[in-house]
Amino acid sequence: xxxxxxxxxxxxxxxxxxxxxxxxxxxxxxxxxxxxxxxxxxxxxxxxxxxxxxxxxxxxxxxxxxxxxxxxxxxxxxxxxxxxxxxxxxxxxxxxxxxxxxxxxxxxxxxxxxxxxxxxxxxxxxxxxxxxxxxxxxxxxxx
Amino acid sequence: xxxxxxxxxxxxxxxxxxxxxxxxxxxxxxxxxxxxxxxxxxxxxxxxxxxxxxxxxxxxxxxxxxxxxxxxxxxxxxxxxxxxxxxxxxxxxxxxxxxx
Numbered sequence: 001x002x003x004x005x006x007x008x009x010x011x012x013x014x015x016x017x018x019x020x021x022x023x024x025x026x027x028x029x030x031x032x033x034x035x036x037x038x039x040x041x042x043x044x045x046x047x048x049x050x051x052x053x054x055x056x057x058x059x060x061x062x063x064x065x066x067x068x069x070x071x072x073x074x075x076x077x078x079x080x081x082x083x084x085x086x087x088x089x090x091x092x093x094x095x096x097x098x099x100x101x102x103x104x105x106x107x108x109x110x111x112x113x114x115x116x117x118x119x120x121x122x123x124x125x126x127x128x129x130x131x132x133x134x135x136x137x138x139x140x141x142x143x
Numbered sequence: 144x145x146x147x148x149x150x151x152x153x154x155x156x157x158x159x160x161x162x163x164x165x166x167x168x169x170x171x172x173x174x175x176x177x178x179x180x181x182x183x184x185x186x187x188x189x190x191x192x193x194x195x196x197x198x199x200x201x202x203x204x205x206x207x208x209x210x211x212x213x214x215x216x217x218x219x220x221x222x223x224x225x226x227x228x229x230x231x232x233x234x235x236x237x238x239x240x241x242x243x
Contacts, residue, residue: 028197033205067228074221077214092210102196109197115206115213122217126224133231 001051009051016044020120027116028109034119041120042127054135063132066125073121080114 017040024037049057084093102108174182187204197203205213 028199028202030199031201033199033202070221070224074217077217081210081214092207092214103192103198109195109203110207112195112197112202112206116202119213119217122221126220130224130227133227137231 005051009047013044013047016040016047020044020124024116024120025106025113028112029106034116035123037116038120038123039127041124042131045124045128046131049131049135054132054139058132061128063129066129066132070122070125070129073118073123073125076118076121077115080111080118084111 020037020040023032023040024034027033027037045057045061081092085091107113187200187208191197191200191203195203195207
């Protein structure tokens with residue numbers, strides 16, 4: 001890509017990561033949530049990928065790291081959902097164990113922030129890994 | 144032969160009648176046709192802050208009231224990307240490119 005695209009994407013992608021962190025961490029207070037923030041994280045890396053090429057991004061975020069990250073995200077959702085069972089609540093019940101009450105603050109709504117974090121990890125790494133493979137497949141067909 | 148046929152037809156008619164009355168008992172509780180169904184939505188709007196303590200009602204519905212649905216959705220995405228990796232890894236293995 002040309003130098004204009006490279007410079008602009010170099011400036012914009014950290015800002016996208018910051019906005020994604022805001023959307024994920026404030027998912028229970030304002031609009032958004034895990035899925036939207038995760039897609040935004042994936043889009044920040046996909047923007048770098050389109051501007052600088054596949055090899056540049058894959059040095060930073062390897063395929064194995066992506067797989068581990070998204071597996072940890074899915075595992076985190078299930079573990080957080082199960083922890084309530086050991087304290088006398090049912091599966092996916094979110095009241096009592098985690099910080100609760102104080103509506104409007106970040107650490108307020110039971111386990112919803114943790115669910116959002118797990119969803120963010122799962123979605124972002126999933127989209128990134130799928131995108132790696134689709135790009136490679138396109139490159140392979142071109143040769 | 145003939146008695147068997149009569150018995151069968153009687154059984155079918157009995158099943159149809161029983162089903163008809165069961166459906167009548169269920170549809171008695173339905174809202175009127177054409178009106179919007181507002182009971183669940185009204186409950187969510189009124190009780191989200193009290194039940195869950197989250198300002199974002201969409202997040203509360205998605206992760207608490209409808210938690211199983213979202214869990215399944217997340218795991219569907221997880222499985223879908225596994226399938227993508229499995230399908231596209233075949234060509235990479237032939238060119239010895241898959242573990243760099």
